[in-house]
Amino acid sequence: MIEIIDIFLLFIIFLLFVSGPLSIYNLDNGNLKIEGKLNLYFNLLINLNILLYLSILPLKLSEYIYIIYALLIFLLIKNYLLNLKKNNIKSSFSYLLIFFAMFFVLAIDISNKLNLSWDSKWFWFIKSLYFFQDNTYEQLSDYTYNDFHPHLGSYLWAFFRKISLNQYEYFGRLFYLFIYLGSLMLVANSFFKKNIYNSIIFILLIILNYKYYYFSGLQEVILFSFLIIISKLVFDYINNRNFLYLIFITLALNLILWTKSEGIAFFFITLICINFIKKIDINHRIKFNLIMLFFLILKITIFKIFDIKLNNQPYYLDYILSLNFDLIIFKILNISAYLFYYSLTNIIFIIFPLIILFKLKKIFNNEFDKFNFNFYFLNILFIFSAYLFRDMEIVYSLKTTIDRIVFASSGFYLLYIINYLKSLSFKN
Amino acid sequence: MNLKKNFPLLIIIFSFLYLFEKTDFIKNLINTHNINEEKRIENLYGFCGGESVGYLRHVNNKLNFQSNPKIINYEHTPQNLWAIYNSKYTNSKSNIFILLNYPGSEINLDLDKISENFFEIKDTYFYSTLSNQIKYLYIDNQNVNKLKIDFYELDKNNKFKKIKTLELIRNKNEKYFLVNQELSQFNLNEKNLFIRLNEDNFSEIKMIFQNRFLIDQFKILNQYKNCYVIKK
Numbered sequence: 177m178i179e180i181i182d183i184f185l186l187f188i189i190f191l192l193f194v195s196g197p198l199s200i201y202n203l204d205n206g207n208l209k210i211e212g213k214l215n216l217y218f219n220l221l222i223n224l225n226i227l228l229y230l231s232i233l234p235l236k237l238s239e240y241i242y243i244i245y246a247l248l249i250f251l252l253i254k255n256y257l258l259n260l261k262k263n264n265i266k267s268s269f270s271y272l273l274i275f276f277a278m279f280f281v282l283a284i285d286i287s288n289k290l291n292l293s294w295d296s297k298w299f300w301f302i303k304s305l306y307f308f309q310d311n312t313y314e315q316l317s318d319y320t321y322n323d324f325h326p327h328l329g330s331y332l333w334a335f336f337r338k339i340s341l342n343q344y345e346y347f348g349r350l351f352y353l354f355i356y357l358g359s360l361m362l363v364a365n366s367f368f369k370k371n372i373y374n375s376i377i378f379i380l381l382i383i384l385n386y387k388y389y390y391f392s393g394l395q396e397v398i399l400f401s402f403l404i405i406i407s408k409l410v411f412d413y414i415n416n417r418n419f420l421y422l423i424f425i426t427l428a429l430n431l432i433l434w435t436k437s438e439g440i441a442f443f444f445i446t447l448i449c450i451n452f453i454k455k456i457d458i459n460h461r462i463k464f465n466l467i468m469l470f471f472l473i474l475k476i477t478i479f480k481i482f483d484i485k486l487n488n489q490p491y492y493l494d495y496i497l498s499l500n501f502d503l504i505i506f507k508i509l510n511i512s513a514y515l516f517y518y519s520l521t522n523i524i525f526i527i528f529p530l531i532i533l534f535k536l537k538k539i540f541n542n543e544f545d546k547f548n549f550n551f552y553f554l555n556i557l558f559i560f561s562a563y564l565f566r567d568m569e570i571v572y573s574l575k576t577t578i579d580r581i582v583f584a585s586s587g588f589y590l591l592y593i594i595n596y597l598k599s600l601s602f603k604n
Numbered sequence: 605m606n607l608k609k610n611f612p613l614l615i616i617i618f619s620f621l622y623l624f625e626k627t628d629f630i631k632n633l634i635n636t637h638n639i640n641e642e643k644r645i646e647n648l649y650g651f652c653g654g655e656s657v658g659y660l661r662h663v664n665n666k667l668n669f670q671s672n673p674k675i676i677n678y679e680h681t682p683q684n685l686w687a688i689y690n691s692k693y694t695n696s697k698s699n700i701f702i703l704l705n706y707p708g709s710e711i712n713l714d715l716d717k718i719s720e721n722f723f724e725i726k727d728t729y730f731y732s733t734l735s736n737q738i739k740y741l742y743i744d745n746q747n748v749n750k751l752k753i754d755f756y757e758l759d760k761n762n763k764f765k766k767i768k769t770l771e772l773i774r775n776k777n778e779k780y781f782l783v784n785q786e787l788s789q790f791n792l793n794e795k796n797l798f799i800r801l802n803e804d805n806f807s808e809i810k811m812i813f814q815n816r817f818l819i820d821q822f823k824i825l826n827q828y829k830n831c832y833v834i835k836k
Binding site: 177179180274277278281282284285287288290291292294296297298301302305306309311315318319342344346370372373375376379380382383386498500502503506569570571 | 612613615616619620622623624626627628629631632633635636637640641644645648682683684685686689690691692694758760761762795
């Protein structure tokens with residue numbers, strides 16, 4: 177019973193984590209009018225960025241974890257409890273109830289399956305143990321496999337495990353579930369005006385998309401969720417041209433950069449696609465590119481300071497130059513076959529290109545259509561080049577990784593699909 | 605009850621029920637309530653069998669290791685140091701080994717047939733971590749006393765490339781062909797090795813590796829069935 181109570185308490189802790197610093201009832205942030213519930217996602221991005229840089233400082237997790245929660249409780253009191261009468265808590269209650277119910281059902285599933293994936297046992301979980309056992313980022317550099325991937329997901333695993341009562345390993349992974357459900361709810365909420373219908377969409381999305389495997393300690397589910405949030409922010413930016421959205425896109429992309437090595441591809445793909453948006457304010461463009469450059473340089477600098485290799489994946493110039501025509505054809509055929517096969521197992525990746533085909537003539541008339549098309553094109557280009565230039569046995573490499581790349585990137589197209597279905601339902 | 609009005613609610617209820625069924629919610633909830641996490645982990649990964657995480661946690665608590673021991677699992681599973689890893693001992697060298705699913709002094713491997721006389725030695729890299737050499741080859745035809753083996757690997761163009769040839773002899777009263785091939789002579793990574801024989805008149809073929817760890821050469825700190833903690 178204590179374990180079940182712990183899951184419930186963790187849910188409250190996760191809620192607390194996204195409830196500040198911005199209040200969801202504070203609809204006016206100075207001159208910037210933003211949708212109230214979107215503040216939850218802004219809070220998530222702000223707090224995760226703060227945690228990211230805290231994780232790099234020479235501090236032990238147990239030294240500051242409770243200070244962070246004390247601050248969040250203070251913000252909760254300030255933002256909500258002091259204005260209880262003004263805030264319409266009731267309107268959010270049904271949302272919260274459905275969200276909690278889904279969280280609970282899937283958390284119980286995770287608590288039973290428990291199995292960690294191959295990569296999690298090699299990299300992600302051991303890295304999380306460094307933080308959980310009160311070591312610092314500097315000590316993490318001693319771990320042989322640290323170079324392969326960045327540490328953010330492992331750090332979050334340790335952070336939320338540490339705050340729980342029983343500190344079971346899987347409690348940290350429940351935060352991945354929370355982000356995942358949060359991102360699906362963000363997309364579902366953009367469908368209908370009535371909450372109850374959006375709740376149906378939310379549950380259907382989970383039924384169609386959820387697999388335990390995604391929560392076996394793999395980091396792709398974090399990329400998937402951040403890409404959903406980014407697509408929503410891009411959509412809002414295109415429609416409102418408010419620079420605030422671009423700021424939060426950079427924060428989300430910074431998190432992606434620190435989640436997995438492949439994150440750099442999504443970082444650059446989004447950067448390129450945003451620069452292709454028509455009539456983007458020159459000030460916005462300059463500031464956005466500068467912030468992106470800043471985050472990139474900051475990561476490179478941190479890696480240099482801690483003597484971490486920027487790329488420990490098998491990509492070498494000698495190998496790329498040695499590729500002959502036969503091998504390139506052999507690789508391309510294999511990549512195409514496996515990409516096609518694994519796309520068929522991912523409903524988002526099947527539907528998106530079909531919609532693109534239906535709308536092909538109109539695709540460049542709408543900025544969000546164009547953005548998604550460009551993202552898809554660059555994403556496919558990235559998948560092909562990642563395997564083509566990788567000095568590794570191609571079939572083995574494809575069999576063990578391409579399904580995850582397809583899943584992670586599919587997050588970006590979900591909102592587009594939902595919007596398309598919405599447009600169809602309005603037509604009828 | 606107004607069905608039209610409550611229709612969305614009904615869909616939500618049915619969706620929930622479907623998700624309950626899909627994730628086996630009731631069974632999961634009862635398990636989480638009745639079985640503690642440690643026992644669930646043991647049920648999942650085995651005590652001494654498969655990944656043997658139960659045994660690893662048991663000896664970790666009992667022997668209180670002062671370094672991260674080297675874990676050698678004779679069943680090909682993901683590495684399982686994660687189950688007892690202590691990040692404080694990252695750089696400490698350990699003279700303690702945990703052997704899981706220990707098969708004895710020799711490791712038998714059935715070879716996968718690709719064509720009549722062409723076989724794959726799967727997971728060669730994994731076996732190279734357990735053994736230094738291929739000691740014997742066994743085929744179930746006692747009438748064959750001379751055998752020629754060609755070793756192959758796949759090159760970058762995914763074509764078979766011959767890397768070694770051996771000629772083997774066995775006496776009529778001997779069961780095995782003596783191979784004595786050092787694995788260090790092959791450049792093993794994730795690639796598998798293949799062999800071609802000059803014979804195909806047999807139904808069973810086995811490769812026998814010499815185990816790198818002979819437990820009588822170590823001090824045994826703990827044993828449960830075929831799981832051991834040994835010290836140099």
